[in-house]
Amino acid sequence: MNEKPDVNTKDALLAAAIEVFADKGFDAATVRDICGRARANVAAVNYHFGGKDALYVAVLREVFPKDEYDFVTNRSDSPADRLRAFLAALAREIYERGNGLVAQRWAIFLREMAKPSANLDFIVQRQVQPRADELRDIVAAILGPNTPERIMAFSCSNIWALMLDHLLTQPILDRLTPQRPAVQTSMEDFIGHVVQFSLGGLHAVRENP
Amino acid sequence: MNEKPDVNTKDALLAAAIEVFADKGFDAATVRDICGRARANVAAVNYHFGGKDALYVAVLREVFPKDEYDFVTNRSDSPADRLRAFLAALAREIYERGNGLVAQRWAIFLREMAKPSANLDFIVQRQVQPRADELRDIVAAILGPNTPERIMAFSCSNIWALMLDHLLTQPILDRLTPQRPAVQTSMEDFIGHVVQFSLGGLHAVRENP
DNA sequence: TATATATTCAAACAAATGTTTGAATCGCAT
DNA sequence: ATGCGATTCAAACATTTGTTTGAATATATA
Numbered sequence: 001m002n003e004k005p006d007v008n009t010k011d012a013l014l015a016a017a018i019e020v021f022a023d024k025g026f027d028a029a030t031v032r033d034i035c036g037r038a039r040a041n042v043a044a045v046n047y048h049f050g051g052k053d054a055l056y057v058a059v060l061r062e063v064f065p066k067d068e069y070d071f072v073t074n075r076s077d078s079p080a081d082r083l084r085a086f087l088a089a090l091a092r093e094i095y096e097r098g099n100g101l102v103a104q105r106w107a108i109f110l111r112e113m114a115k116p117s118a119n120l121d122f123i124v125q126r127q128v129q130p131r132a133d134e135l136r137d138i139v140a141a142i143l144g145p146n147t148p149e150r151i152m153a154f155s156c157s158n159i160w161a162l163m164l165d166h167l168l169t170q171p172i173l174d175r176l177t178p179q180r181p182a183v184q185t186s187m188e189d190f191i192g193h194v195v196q197f198s199l200g201g202l203h204a205v206r207e208n209p
Numbered sequence: 210m211n212e213k214p215d216v217n218t219k220d221a222l223l224a225a226a227i228e229v230f231a232d233k234g235f236d237a238a239t240v241r242d243i244c245g246r247a248r249a250n251v252a253a254v255n256y257h258f259g260g261k262d263a264l265y266v267a268v269l270r271e272v273f274p275k276d277e278y279d280f281v282t283n284r285s286d287s288p289a290d291r292l293r294a295f296l297a298a299l300a301r302e303i304y305e306r307g308n309g310l311v312a313q314r315w316a317i318f319l320r321e322m323a324k325p326s327a328n329l330d331f332i333v334q335r336q337v338q339p340r341a342d343e344l345r346d347i348v349a350a351i352l353g354p355n356t357p358e359r360i361m362a363f364s365c366s367n368i369w370a371l372m373l374d375h376l377l378t379q380p381i382l383d384r385l386t387p388q389r390p391a392v393q394t395s396m397e398d399f400i401g402h403v404v405q406f407s408l409g410g411l412h413a414v415r416e417n418p
Numbered sequence: 419t420a421t422a423t424a425t426t427c428a429a430a431c432a433a434a435t436g437t438t439t440g441a442a443t444c445g446c447a448t
Numbered sequence: 449a450t451g452c453g454a455t456t457c458a459a460a461c462a463t464t465t466g467t468t469t470g471a472a473t474a475t476a477t478a
Contacts, residue, residue: 239465252468255468260466
């Protein structure tokens with residue numbers, strides 16, 4: 001029956017698909033490539049998942065599990081410390097090398113951002129929303145309770161931009177300043193800089209009406 | 210001879226190609242679509258340009274003309290004023306509606322950033338480099354002449370990130386905070402905010418070692 | 419006008435790719 | 449061992465897409 005439907009092939013397909021989708025994006029990924037890496041027949045994707053689109057959905061559910069995120073900062077700490085802790089955690093997630101699944105997660109996220117599909121909603125909900133909630137909580141603590149919504153929104157957006165920056169513009173920076181060291185080689189510097197810059201920016205927009 | 214090689218078809222192809230490449234990106238664009246809009250035969254692209262790739266190169270040369278950029282700020286103004294002028298000009302270029310070719314320019318740039326091709330070098334050189342040079346000049350004036358290279362690079366990168374932010378993350382923000390007004394409807398607010406945030410950030414990283 | 423050159427066009431080609439098919443094979447319960 | 453559903457597989461299919469072809473047409477030159 002359905003007891004043990006040869007988990008091997010299905011799992012191998014899923015693992016290969018994560019790799020390929022993260023590597024090349026949905027469009028450029030081919031089911032032949034995926035099946036090749038999984039040592040499975042071309043028809044396997046359709047048999048086990050029902051098609052390329054359905055396989056992609058399965059990959060997203062695997063890569064962005066539900067209820068995985070907990071606040072990484074403690075509300076009893078100072079807002080500045082919380083911001084540092086939050087940004088440090090985020091930076092390591094995004095830029096640390098060799099953290100397999102986590103890196104693939106952001107790679108897939110990045111590809112969806114560049115070319116949104118119907119599944120971007122799902123990814124935002126699972127990957128971005130909880131982190132955005134925590135950041136907004138921290139920014140609110142820094143800017144104060146009476147901060148206009150517009151300034152809150154801009155400021156949160158700004159800090160996200162500072163963090164995602166190198167993820168998005170790496171190809172540009174590579175060409176603009178080739179001698180620049182990679183973020184990964186000076187992570188602490190990078191984090192420290194972004195924290196300073198963010199705090200400075202936040203204080204500036206708080207003081208002015 | 211080569212005197213008047215029916216400029217109409219060739220130009221129509223180029224115009225249609227700019228539209229389609231800006232709209233869908235190189236991969237998703239089809240020569241059939243382009244030829245259709247130009248009311249030309251499918252073979253026209255190959256006849257007039259030699260192929261899809263060559264057409265794309267021709268589009269880039271059209272969209273990113275040489276020696277077009279002049280510093281938009283005046284070195285005799287205060288650095289803060291220069292930063293404001295620079296960011297205002299950049300924001301209007303990027304976000305102002307209905308500025309046809311300029312918008313298409315940034316759309317193509319964005320697509321190349323998301324999926325770099327061999328032509329990204331060219332685009333960076335024509336579109337980014339001169340603006341990056343001016344920004345670096347301004348940032349240097351704010352941070353002072355003895356600023357370490359690392360801090361200069363991070364800071365310039367930060368400010369670029371703040372400006373490109375909404376261009377890159379629009380699909381995310383649409384889903385995160387759907388009620389948020391578009392940047393285009395409050396351009397002055399947006400520019401003012403980014404200027405304040407940037408200046409605050411720059412001052413913060415200047416003071417700390 | 420006549421000739422040559424440039425341009426257009428419908429059709430076909432070749433390659434890539436997601437999907438389907440139907441037979442062969444496997445695993446297991448009876 | 450036998451039979452049956454689940455799984456694998458090679459092959460083929462259908463569609464899309466960039467490109468080529470060769471004839472037809474237009475344009476310019478002499």
